[in-house]
Amino acid sequence: MTVDPLAELERVDVDYGSGPVLERVSLTVEDGHFSGIVGPSGSGKTTLLRLLMRKLRPTRGTVRLRAGTAVAYVPQLETVNWDFPVTVRECVLMSRTAGRVLPWPSREERREVAGVLDRLGIGDLADRHIRELSGGQQQRMFLARALIRRPRLMLLDEPTSGVDVSTRHEVLHLLDELNADGIAIVLTTHDLNGMAAHLPHLVCLRRRVVASGPPAQVLVPSVLEETFGARLEVLQHLGIPVVVDEYAPHPMGQEVAR
């Protein structure tokens, strides 16, 4: 017996009225899938996530989500007002909107939140204000808020944007382990470095799907040039593709790395 995919986009077009944002995009998300959508700003990555969240109807084509699939969304860190007066525990509890009318958490909810925060290594920060967290801790708090919904599919918008190298690897490592627990993960990024080492599957997007597959197949100069509109060089490091900008002539006449 075949199982329906968790989510499926079939020849989807999206047009907000000022030209196409996505054209003939087809994508399948299976159980346990771990995929990164890469592309430059304005390539349609966030639109694609909104389709998977069912918050946007395509202009043409079909979007299917398996019935009963719990979807959790983790936004970019920059989109949140970090001065908002909430503690880490209050923030995580927000996504428990169903099943309880009373404002304060039940004993079971408190135990569950403590368990998720402990699991993500921030159990001792539950009563801290959200602004007191480091970038990595803020990202882990958002993951805790998503996990408390017990999702089958987790969507993340630029989870490595605006964080330092150490935090980026930490977040990707964390997602890797959550994926190993059976949660399908789709994330967007315009940052290629580090993706090849952590993600088993990449989709290069520039209004349409330019290429899709394992990093070794996708991260090649021709695909990257078509996706990003710039010539990028791909080096191999310990068998993993690493993308670097090609050498460009310096205005002063010398050749230096950009």
Place this chain on the structure above:
Amino acid sequence: MSRLLAPFQFEFFVNGLTAATLAGALCGLVGVYIVLRGMSYIGHGLSHAIFGGFAASTLVGVNFFLGAGLWGLASALAINAVARRRRIGADAAIGVVTTASFALGVALLSKLGSRGPSFDAALFGSILGVSRGQIVALVAVTVFACLVVFTRYRALLFASFDPEVADVSGVRVARTDALLMLVLSMAILATLTVIGVTLVAATLVIPAVVARMLTDSFGRMLGLSTAIGAACGFVGMNASYHLDVPSGTMIVLTGAAVFVATLSLGGTRRLGRVSSAARRIDPAPVTVR
């Protein structure tokens, strides 16, 4: 002491004091959402828009709550319609619609006179203008607002903090926002004659801002803001009687004094603090257990 207690023998004062304390608490409660959502200007605009309805309903002899309520709703729809036109933002739409409605109210009352509360009472509030019926209305709106906040606590919090994620997480954000606007409109309507059109926005904003300076917890902010609003209403109304100054003016001035005192005692540390932890790189490797 006897001088302070003297006004309590007058029914009009007890009515006014009850109304001011309730109005302060109500505005303090609702104001938390208004401030955290950056909607202070909407509160200000809506109170001015409702003034047009206040003037029209008192002249025509229609029930104040019905007339001004419908007028407020029509103003909100007009703002929405104007804001949808290209090149006109929501802030400009609020500016145009609400000030036009306010000006119409002033024109009607100036030309035809009011059969209800005086022009000054509507603008700046009056303890003389508080009837038992208005207290009943205030109690009803306060109970309704508390019920909404109590039963929709997490949805309101989530939609205020992160509407996009709230929407994905099962919160009906549009419906929650509409409910909040309904509570705000009712709160403005119920407090208008006590605090006055021009000053309602301050009673929405000041207690919430002071509470924000005192706590980092949303739950505590709700409680603190309500208590500060009620206290400002109580103290301001007493001051209004003894100094013979309009009630709304004294309630707002009391709130402003509390704001300045909190600010000078270091309240902004909580507002403007950029923790060194926020810029810290967390070196600890993390594994999922």
